[in-house]
Amino acid sequence: MPPEIDANALVPKAIAAKVAYVPGTAFFADGLGSWSLRISYCYPTPERITEGIKALSEVIKAEMQNRQIN
Known part of the structure; x- marks a missing residue:
């Protein structure tokens, strides 16, 4: 995702759309990865x-449009 979007903050919106994922920060020892996510399929x-x-x-x-991100 664009770095301006925080995957942690997007979780509630994804859950509302009946989709779940793990924010990328869970996979970075240094706390980076807020723009990434992992899905299980x-x-x-x-x-x-x-x-x-x-x-x-x-x-x-929708989040990109709200934040005016191209």
């Missing part, structure tokens, strides 16, 4: 994965 069906990716992309797009 080993359990859901391909159809559910597609739905989830679409929903998450809409959440991110």
Whole structure:
């Protein structure tokens, strides 16, 4: 994601869209990675994965529009 977007802050909006992920900061020992996220796709069906990716992309797009990020 663009570095202006904090994946930690976006979690509630993603959950509201019925999508969950782990913010990237959990994978950086130095606290970096706030702009990144990790998703798990080993359990859901391909159809559910597609739905989830679409929903998450809409959440991110909306946040980018709200912040006027290209």
